Each structure stands twice: as structure tokens, then as C-alpha cells.
Amino acid sequence: MSDVRVTIQRDSEREERVVTTGTTAADLFQGERSVVAARVAGQLKDLAYQLAEGDEVEPVEITSQDGLDILRHSTAHVMAQAVQELFPEAKLGIGPPIKDGFYYDFDVETPFTPEDLKRIEKKMQEIQKRGQKFARRPVSDDDARAELAGEPYKLELIGLKGSAAEAAEGASAEVGAGELTIYDNLDAKSGELCWKDLCRGPHLPSTRVIPAFKLMRSAAAYWRGSEKNKQLQRIYGTAWPTKDELKAYLEFLAEAEKRDHRKLGAELDLFSIPEELGSGLAVFHPKGGIIRREMENYSRRRHEDADYEFVNTPHISKEGLFETSGHLPNYAEAMFPPLEFDGQNYRLKAMNCPMHNLIFKARGRSYRELPLRLFEFGTVYRYEKSGVVHGLTRARGFTQDDSHIYCTKEQMADELDSLLTFVLDLLRDYGLDDFELELSTRDPESDKFIGEDAEWEEATEALRQAAEKQGLPLVPDPGGAAYYGPKISVQARDAIGRSWQMSTIQVDFQQPKRFGLEYTAADGSKQQPVMIHRALFGSIERFFAVLLEHYAGAFPVWLAPVQATGIPIGDDHVPYLQEFAAEAKKKGLRVDVDASSDRMQKKIRNAQRSKVPFMVIAGDEDVANGAVSFRYRDGSQKNGIPKAQAIAEILDAVERRIQV
Structure with a gap:
């Protein structure tokens, strides 16, 4: 038996070690109970992985984000096994980890009931105690099809293997882009097969390693997230490294439920979303109207002090305006279908920026007018899918406190500095003070982003420098930029620690170019302005909901409808x-x-x-x-x-x- 040399990487520490051929990652970290997987050359591996010459191995602890994902994905498999043991006719969809938990989709004749979830959870506890081993097994496409012949959704995923799978909701957790693998759940004593699933992995060594879990609820979900596909039944659950963490999470959910803005909105008579109006369309009652008015009035005063000029624009426009801006080719799925009259197509306004561009363009502009800061409480309409509409936080009709600043390139850095300071100070005035910033950049491999590389680099660097001056954590968001430019998003934590995306600031060189915007420079030449998009609240409705939940309805005196x-x-x-x-x-x-x-x-x-x-x-x-x-x-x-x-x-x- 020969030896192999491996390197163990722990943070900044490296340890060289010689082990015998056949040594697994589990052997390498024997006795370290918190280690549930390994990262080898940047790739996550099961602990059963056999080490090879030159491997660089990093332990993955259950408390890390990767460890939590592995725990939750493994628990999703246990849930799917429990469902098929109790409901043999159930067909398997997908079961990825998600934030704070997991889900699995099933094709069953009738929706799951709360009593069904109790039975499934009890069966999961039995499987967990059996200590079944998760065993990875590579298979060819043909062998996978033969083994999973009775699972139509898995067969569809096999056909999607590769880039198409990455685009399908949750499918990458099943098949990825490389070879197919099946994970067998094996009896701890006899080694007999108990259950199997198509999965990329990795998984925990055994079901006994799952410390604490709970099933939360069931809901309908379209296969692969498309309304064109069949509606399946989705069961959500959560799993944690300790029972204490599970208990704390459930207590957090209970507190969050008490603060649910939809519940408080009804109890305090603030707003409603009438069936007669339609999903995602709210009306504010007198008390809610007072809060909203106070929010708007204070914001308006602060903007006046900062030399913003107020404008108003209509709710509808000829379709061609959004062709010019680039929104229609890049954003059409979020816009309501066209309305036809007078022989032309019109669109409900989904964003205010194209109309603000028309205001800038209405007459000649001089460098002496810049920066020109336009501000509007502009109501817009977005065609959100019914499955994602959620009270005031994800609505179909809402009002943005929308601002567009037109400035010279020389003014851009100072304008971004003062703008970000203005945004953060105003959010603090409303009672939010725990922030981090997110820098969203373009994906160079994607063709959805317009403009030249040099323009993107200049805009991104300007935002980065402005963000760094605030002394707040700066989190990268690769690929999250708007199609026309990078952005900074302000993430604010509320009273119970939840993070909400609030204000966004975007640098845009593209729309001024598309609209032919220009100003006369000091030397008499015509120059293109830089356009900075900025929504401070995001939307008034969403910000209203965030404050309502942050304060649990007990608003500070200045916002309280009855003081x-x-x-x-x-x-x-x-x-x-x-x-x-x-x-x-x-x-x-x-x-x-x-x-x-x-x-x-x-x-x-x-x-x-x-x-x-x-x-x-x-x-x-x-x-x-x-x-x-x-x-x-x-x-x-x-x-x-x-x-x-x-x-x-x-x-x-x-x-x-x-x-x-």
C-alpha cells in the first residue's frame, strides 16, 4: 500500500500530511464531529471521498454556510424518503436547500394536510434514528434513466443536464453540469438499499448526523417555477446544527409572525388589499394614510433641503418609450401587457426613469444646471407572478420615491458620496441604523448587459469608492447589476435581525446615450451627462411594511396615526x-x-x-x-x-x- 501526500487547509494555516492510499476525508478529520464534508481543490466532497496525491483538503463544519446547506439538503432527502414510504404513489420533483431550510416537491393526487405533515415528520425521525448511510454512486445517463424509469420529473432533469439545468429552478442541485450521480440510502447494519435519489450531493455521512429538524408547511408550486407546468405539492422544512438553534429559530418565526405587516395592517386598520381590486394592489385606510403622509412629507422636506426639484409624470406611455430606454427588450416579463388604442400600443409605467429623461431633454441644458436632481413620488406597475406577490413588500402597484440625478463625469464621485450619505442619514431618521452595502456588478459571460467594458469599469469603481468611504461592510453581488449599470444596495437589519434591501443607487451611462441626452459644456461642446438612479425607500408601500414590522406596529410618536x-x-x-x-x-x-x-x-x-x-x-x-x-x-x-x-x-x- 503506497502513501499519498495531502495538505490540510484551515483558514490561513496549512498542514502537510502523508496518508496511506484509500484514506478518506472522514479518516483525515476523525474525531471532529462538527466536520460533515470536505472541500477538495475548491469542490465540495462527501467525507467518504478517498484522498489522492496532492489534494488540498479543507474541513467543512456543519455551522458553516456550506455545512448548513449539506445538512438541509440531506434532511430534504430524508423527507422525500418518508413521503414515499407513506405515499408510495408520490412522484419526486426537486429538493434543494434554501435560506434557513429546505423543501421538496411532490406530485400527489391530493394536497398534503397538517396531519400528513405530522405523520411525515414522525417517519423522518424514525429514518434519522436508523442511521442510514448516504452513499454516492456515479451513473451514466442511460443507467440513470433505467433506474428512475418511474420518476418522470427526474427523467426530465436528466435531459436538462448542463446549462439548461442550471437555469431550471433548483435543478442544479439534482444534476449539475457534470456526470450524473445517485445517492443511495443504505441500512446501517445490512447495507441494503432503503431508498435512492438522483442528486449531485454532497451529503452527510448518515441520517444520524442530522441533529434537529421540523416540517413547517406545504404549498402548491409549479414544476420548475413555470405556470405552464403542472402544479406540484411543496413541503417546506428547516434543519439546524443543534436543538437549541432550532428552538431559537422557531421562536424567531413566532416573533416575525406577530410582526407580519399584513396581520398588523388589518388589526390597526391601516390598509387592505381588496379582492375586488386584485392581487398586489393595496388601499390605505385613514390611519395608514396618516403614516404614509408623514413619511412622504418628511422625505419631501429633506429633499428640498438637498436641492432636489420635484416633477410628476403620467402612469401610461407609448410603448416606444420603453423600447428606447431598453426596458422593453430587457424587462418585458415584469411589465403589464400592452394596451392598444388610437392604433398604437401603450404600456403602464413600470419605471419612472424614461419619463425623467424626457424632462431633461425638453430643452437645452447647460453645465451650470448640473447636477440636476429630479425627484418624484411616482406610482408604477409591475406584473409580478401571483406566487411571489406578498402584501406590501411585493406588490403589483406601488409608489417609488424615485430620483434621477444628471451630472458631469467630474461631478460623479462627489455626487455619489453625498448621495449615499444622504440616503443613510434619512434611513436613520426613520429608525433604521444597522446597515451593510451590496455592490452589484455585471456578469461578463452574460449578454443581458449593455454598454462598453470601460464604461462598466468606470461606473463600478465610482460606486465602490463611494461605498468604501461609508465604513460599512461591502458585500459583492456578481451578476446582480441592472442591464444598464452597476448598483449599490443598502441592506438594513430590523429590530429582530432580518435584512431588508432598502435604497438602491445605480450609475448609468447607457440611457443618456440611448435618449441622446446632452448638455453644453464650459468650452461650448456638447457632452453626455452621467445618470444616477436612486430610490431611497425602494417603494413607499414596501418601506411602510418594513417600518410596520420593525416597530411591531408601535410607531414612534411622529409617525403614529393617533399620538x-x-x-x-x-x-x-x-x-x-x-x-x-x-x-x-x-x-x-x-x-x-x-x-x-x-x-x-x-x-x-x-x-x-x-x-x-x-x-x-x-x-x-x-x-x-x-x-x-x-x-x-x-x-x-x-x-x-x-x-x-x-x-x-x-x-x-x-x-x-x-x-x-
């Missing part, structure tokens, strides 16, 4: 509180009085449920002293506050944009 509610101890105290409310309203505060016949304690509970910041209570002693008592949202109380001082405290909370 104070008067609660009389008895009916005799109603007029006194109404006078207080009238005085407060003269100061611009939003104050009402609960004059209903409910008992005082119920009025307090109603105000708490409505998440009103200040409850203003008055009884005989308060009336006699010209005072009121405050009860805050946290249940604390302050008594005997003179009326003028009470109004001043509310005004101060509004001015400082704080919660109470």
Missing part, C-alpha cells in the same frame, strides 16, 4: 379632555378622546391594542388642578402633569422622533 388618546375616568371628564385635545391639535398633534360608554379599563386596553404612544387620563383631581396623567405604552404612568407641560412633552417626542 395621544384621552381616557376619562368618568363621563364628567370628557369635556375637559376634549378641550385638551383641541389645544393639542392647534399645535399640530393628532389627539382623540374615547367618549364611548366602555369602562375605563377597556378604553385603556383598546388604546394599548391600537399602540397609541400616550394615553391621557383625567379625573376629578386632574380637572381641579388643570392637569392630566400620562399612561405610556409600556404600562408606566406619570401623574399630575400640567396641561401645557403635557402637550410640550408630546411635541418634544414628535420633534425628536422617539418611541415612548
Whole structure:
């Protein structure tokens, strides 16, 4: 038996080791229970992989992102085995890992019920305890077809092997672009085959290595994500390295559910999405309208201070405008179908930038006017698929706080610096302060991006330098750029740690060229401006939803639709509180009085449920002293506050944009 030399790579440390032929990655990391796979020459491998001369081997721990993906993909296989043991007629779709979990698609006659999920989870626990081994086995295309003859969706994936598989939803986890492999689930004692699946892998060594999992829900899903295909049943689950982490995740989900903006929107009477209007089209109720107005008004004031000029554009345009901008050839699937009248095709506006270009082009421009900052609360319409529409966060009709800045190349760097600072400061004013930045660049292998290499390099470098000056983490997003230029996205974490994409800033050399935009330079020559796209909220509706969930409905006083509610101890105290409310309203505060016949304690509970910041209570002693008592949202109380001082405290909370 000969020896082979391998290198173990751990972060920056390298260790040379001589092992015998036939040594596996599992042997190399024996005793390291957290290691579930290995990366060899950059490729993920099962621990059963036999080491070869010159291999560079890196351990993959279960807590790493790769380790979590392997854990969750392996758990998806256990779920699929459990489903076929309980429902032998079920045909297999795909089962990839996803963020925080996994899913698997099945073709079954009837949808899964909650009781079915309980049975499947129990069967998974049995399989997990059996300690079945995951064994990788290369197969030819013909052999794979023969072995999986009863699985029509797997046969389709075999035909997609290669680049087409990479484009199919989740298919790359099944077949990839190289040789086909089947993973056998083998009995731990006898080695007999228990189940098998077409899969690229890698997997955990055995089912016993799966520490903690739970099935979450089932839903309908089109095969390969296309509405043209059959609808399958998808089961979602989650898996974690420890039971404590699973418990923490489930508690996080429970908290997130409490904060769901759709639920809070109904409970607090803020907005609704009527069936009669259609999916993804919301109406804001009076209280939601107040919050939205305050959001917009504050943003408008800040933009005025920063020398933005306000414009308005229509909701519909001739189709040719979007041909010129490049959106129709590159973005048509997100636009509503054309409307035909007067012998021409028109489109609902899906973006504001082409119309802002027309404003720039409406007359001659001088370098003295630049930078020209145009701003609009512009409503747009996107044809989102029904499966991805989600309350206000993924809508079909929404309003962007959209800005387009036209500047010279010499002004571009300073404009990006000040713009990014402006964006981050304004988001902080709304209560978000935990950020990272994402730099989205083009994929040089893709043909969807327009423009010259040098233009992309210049635009990307300008964004990179502006981002680095903020001192925030900068995360690369290769291939995520818009078709016309790179972008910086601001990712903000909310109160429970979720990351939301907020503002985007894009540098565009292409649309000015396509529209023939130009200005007269100091030397009299005609020059093309740089165009910077910027949406600060992204959309008002989505930002509204993010803030609603961030604050769990308990908005800071300046945004709260009702800032104070008067609660009389008895009916005799109603007029006194109404006078207080009238005085407060003269100061611009939003104050009402609960004059209903409910008992005082119920009025307090109603105000708490409505998440009103200040409850203003008055009884005989308060009336006699010209005072009121405050009860805050946290249940604390302050008594005997003179009326003028009470109004001043509310005004101060509004001015400082704080919660109470």
C-alpha cells in the first residue's frame, strides 16, 4: 500500500500530511464531529471521498454556510424518503436547500394536510434514528434513466443536464453540469438499499448526523417555477446544527409572525388589499394614510433641503418609450401587457426613469444646471407572478420615491458620496441604523448587459469608492447589476435581525446615450451627462411594511396615526379632555378622546391594542388642578402633569422622533 501526500487547509494555516492510499476525508478529520464534508481543490466532497496525491483538503463544519446547506439538503432527502414510504404513489420533483431550510416537491393526487405533515415528520425521525448511510454512486445517463424509469420529473432533469439545468429552478442541485450521480440510502447494519435519489450531493455521512429538524408547511408550486407546468405539492422544512438553534429559530418565526405587516395592517386598520381590486394592489385606510403622509412629507422636506426639484409624470406611455430606454427588450416579463388604442400600443409605467429623461431633454441644458436632481413620488406597475406577490413588500402597484440625478463625469464621485450619505442619514431618521452595502456588478459571460467594458469599469469603481468611504461592510453581488449599470444596495437589519434591501443607487451611462441626452459644456461642446438612479425607500408601500414590522406596529410618536388618546375616568371628564385635545391639535398633534360608554379599563386596553404612544387620563383631581396623567405604552404612568407641560412633552417626542 503506497502513501499519498495531502495538505490540510484551515483558514490561513496549512498542514502537510502523508496518508496511506484509500484514506478518506472522514479518516483525515476523525474525531471532529462538527466536520460533515470536505472541500477538495475548491469542490465540495462527501467525507467518504478517498484522498489522492496532492489534494488540498479543507474541513467543512456543519455551522458553516456550506455545512448548513449539506445538512438541509440531506434532511430534504430524508423527507422525500418518508413521503414515499407513506405515499408510495408520490412522484419526486426537486429538493434543494434554501435560506434557513429546505423543501421538496411532490406530485400527489391530493394536497398534503397538517396531519400528513405530522405523520411525515414522525417517519423522518424514525429514518434519522436508523442511521442510514448516504452513499454516492456515479451513473451514466442511460443507467440513470433505467433506474428512475418511474420518476418522470427526474427523467426530465436528466435531459436538462448542463446549462439548461442550471437555469431550471433548483435543478442544479439534482444534476449539475457534470456526470450524473445517485445517492443511495443504505441500512446501517445490512447495507441494503432503503431508498435512492438522483442528486449531485454532497451529503452527510448518515441520517444520524442530522441533529434537529421540523416540517413547517406545504404549498402548491409549479414544476420548475413555470405556470405552464403542472402544479406540484411543496413541503417546506428547516434543519439546524443543534436543538437549541432550532428552538431559537422557531421562536424567531413566532416573533416575525406577530410582526407580519399584513396581520398588523388589518388589526390597526391601516390598509387592505381588496379582492375586488386584485392581487398586489393595496388601499390605505385613514390611519395608514396618516403614516404614509408623514413619511412622504418628511422625505419631501429633506429633499428640498438637498436641492432636489420635484416633477410628476403620467402612469401610461407609448410603448416606444420603453423600447428606447431598453426596458422593453430587457424587462418585458415584469411589465403589464400592452394596451392598444388610437392604433398604437401603450404600456403602464413600470419605471419612472424614461419619463425623467424626457424632462431633461425638453430643452437645452447647460453645465451650470448640473447636477440636476429630479425627484418624484411616482406610482408604477409591475406584473409580478401571483406566487411571489406578498402584501406590501411585493406588490403589483406601488409608489417609488424615485430620483434621477444628471451630472458631469467630474461631478460623479462627489455626487455619489453625498448621495449615499444622504440616503443613510434619512434611513436613520426613520429608525433604521444597522446597515451593510451590496455592490452589484455585471456578469461578463452574460449578454443581458449593455454598454462598453470601460464604461462598466468606470461606473463600478465610482460606486465602490463611494461605498468604501461609508465604513460599512461591502458585500459583492456578481451578476446582480441592472442591464444598464452597476448598483449599490443598502441592506438594513430590523429590530429582530432580518435584512431588508432598502435604497438602491445605480450609475448609468447607457440611457443618456440611448435618449441622446446632452448638455453644453464650459468650452461650448456638447457632452453626455452621467445618470444616477436612486430610490431611497425602494417603494413607499414596501418601506411602510418594513417600518410596520420593525416597530411591531408601535410607531414612534411622529409617525403614529393617533399620538395621544384621552381616557376619562368618568363621563364628567370628557369635556375637559376634549378641550385638551383641541389645544393639542392647534399645535399640530393628532389627539382623540374615547367618549364611548366602555369602562375605563377597556378604553385603556383598546388604546394599548391600537399602540397609541400616550394615553391621557383625567379625573376629578386632574380637572381641579388643570392637569392630566400620562399612561405610556409600556404600562408606566406619570401623574399630575400640567396641561401645557403635557402637550410640550408630546411635541418634544414628535420633534425628536422617539418611541415612548
